[in-house]
Amino acid sequence: GAVVSQHPSWVICKSGTSVKIECRSLDFQATTMFWYRQFPKQSLMLMATSNEGSKATYEQGVEKDKFLINHASLTLSTLTVTSAHPEDSSFYICSAMRVAADNEQFFGPGTRLTVL
Amino acid sequence: QKEVEQNSGPLSVPEGAIASLNCTYSDRGSQSFFWYRQYSGKSPELIMFIYSNGDKEDGRFTAQLNKASQYVSLLIRDSQPSDSATYLCAVNNDYKLSFGAGTTVTVRA
Numbered sequence: 460g461a462v463v464s465q466h467p468s469w470v471i472c473k474s475g476t477s478v479k480i481e482c483r484s485l486d487f488q489a490t491t492m493f494w495y496r497q498f499p500k501q502s503l504m505l506m507a508t509s510n511e512g513s514k515a516t517y518e519q520g521v522e523k524d525k526f527l528i529n530h531a532s533l534t535l536s537t538l539t540v541t542s543a544h545p546e547d548s549s550f551y552i553c554s555a556m557r558v559a560a561d562n563e564q565f566f567g568p569g570t571r572l573t574v575l
Numbered sequence: 576q577k578e579v580e581q582n583s584g585p586l587s588v589p590e591g592a593i594a595s596l597n598c599t600y601s602d603r604g605s606q607s608f609f610w611y612r613q614y615s616g617k618s619p620e621l622i623m624f625i626y627s628n629g630d631k632e633d634g635r636f637t638a639q640l641n642k643a644s645q646y647v648s649l650l651i652r653d654s655q656p657s658d659s660a661t662y663l664c665a666v667n668n669d670y671k672l673s674f675g676a677g678t679t680v681t682v683r684a
Contacts, residue, residue: 502663502677556670
């Protein structure tokens with residue numbers, strides 16, 4: 460159990476376009492999901508915390524108007540990279556927190572975004 | 576000062592040896608601690624977590640926590656080539672995970 464999926468697994472787009480990434484918890488409900496970004500040879504950096512039914516909380520330095528997050532249901536959160544530029548090329552990973560004694564986060568497989 | 580620091584490595588060990596990974600954290604209020612393994616191009620997968628001071632063993636892995644020293648470690652016994660990966664230490668504060676930069680481990684056959 461505790462499977463998290465992401466779609467698409469990879470995407471290539473032209474500069475200036477918008478890209479939507481979906482994160483789904485397949486077999487549990489997740490009131491909280493997290494979005495991370497990882498550049499090559501670097502660690503995961505938390506971008507934002509997504510709570511079902513409310514606005515996302517963004518980490519310092521992350522532009523909320525550029526990275527739109529919607530958590531419309533207990534199993535789905537989406538991240539939209541608006542007007543993507545080459546510097547947005549990265550590995551985007553979501554995680555979903557299962558509400559339990561340990562509040563463990565389960566990670567999706569990640570989405571590789573390449574902006575040309 | 577970084578919140579979570581790890582030896583960057585790379586750490587090279589022969590097959591069958593013990594790999595020892597270290598992690599320190601700055602926030603004394605941190606509640607729980609996680610070790611993840613990440614293969615190249617993949618997302619992290621949880622190895623184990625620890626909350627209390629002392630040792631916690633799970634198969635070939637042992638996590639050690641010393642809150643007074645703000646130190647977490649991971650031992651990998653009987654290292655296998657399949658253990659070659661980057662190991663990430665993560666610290667939980669108010670449900671948010673802060674990750675270290677990771678230690679790359681290479682197990683030589």
